[in-house]
Amino acid sequence: MSSLETIKRSLRNYLPTSVNLDDFIKAEMTLALLEKCKPEGDPTKAYLLLHNYSLLGEVVCDETAFLLQKAHRLLHSCSSKMNWAKVLENYRNAQSEFCLYIFTEKIEKGSKVLKFARNTELAVEPDRADVYFDYIRNHKEEKHFGYAKGGEYSYSIKDKTSSTVYSADVEIPDCTPQMPISPPPKKTRKKISVSTDELLASAAEMAEKKPDDYCYSILKSNTLKAVTEGNVKSANRLEIDKITNLVGMVGSGKSTLMKVLSYHLAKADKKVVLVLDTVSVCWRCVLIYLSLELVSHL
Incomplete structure (x- = not known):
């Protein structure tokens, strides 16, 4: 199998000099990822593949997820x-007979849609998609730390009030400083699991402490659902594992669930941080939690 450098040399012989070869390669790498993950996808939205933030900093076992994790750094631009949009446009304007992918425009539901497919008549490096994947998997990001070498250095600074220039000579010994040691990885937090009955019990406690609190009545009439293997099913437990998104219509009770869940977790000595959008909402929450004896002082 060819290497990336071999592919670059081959393409340089055929593509016009006006084509930015690095951008050309990045375009094909991104499109190859789209072809692997969603062959029928819209190539104009291929950049979204590089937005999977949940993969950052994690050790992933799934081959496709690992590939996307590595590509996120390599193809960040x-x-x-x-x-x-600019990279894709330049790629489409290149000579199509040397491109790994060809494009067609179709009308779907009254709108023009861009489609892409593998160029089956490609004569130059036809297996380069596999080379791209191999390069992405094995790519290692080089980090360079700059240190001043041993010797004498002069620095000057101008006093703006008196126009006096002060200078200083510094001598640095010729030795290599110790490289910083990366901190050990943090322990993974255990999954938080709360049943709907536990949430209702906490909401009932809130109503006892604050009779005008409406959380219990709203929570009792709501239904909690979870996405399991692509299907939405009713759930009797709320499970929080790393990043968990709660989705609901306007007025469906998301804020109510937030308040009850915060109360429930605070009782269990869990650290809870609420990020709110305005000062007034923040102040209102403080007053609520004061009345529920969760905040001892302001």
Whole structure:
């Protein structure tokens, strides 16, 4: 199998000099990812593949997830919608007989849609998609730390009030400083699991302490659902594992669930942080938690 450098040399012989070869390669890498993950996807939205933030900093076992994790760093410039549109346009304007992918425009539901497919008549490096994947998997980001070498250095600073220039000579010994040691990885927090009965019990306690609190009546009439293997099913437990998104219509009781869940977790000595949008909402929450004896002082 060819290497990335071999592919670059081959393409340089055929593509016009006006084509930015690095952007050309990045475009094909991103499109190859789209072809692997969603062959029928819209190539103009391929940049969204590089937005999977939940993969950052994690050790992933799934082959596709690992590939996307590595690509997120390598193809970071293509994660910008504006930049990807420019890269894709330049790629489409290149000579199609040397491109790994060809494009067609179709009308679907009254709108023009861009489709892409593998160029089956490609003569130059036809297996380069596999080379791209191999390069992405094995890519290692090089980090360079700059240190001053041993010797004498002069520095000067100008006093703006008196126009006096002060200078200083510094001598640095010729020795290599110790490289910083990375901190050990943090322990993974255990999954938080709360049943709907436990939440209702906590809401009932809130109503006892604050009779005008409406959380119990709203929570009792709500239904909790979870997405399991692509299907939405009723759930009797709320499970929080790392990042968990709660989705609901306006007025469906998301804020109510937030308050009850915060109360329930605070009782269990869990650290809870609420990020609110305005000072007034923040102040209102403080007053509520004061009345529920969760905040001892302001």
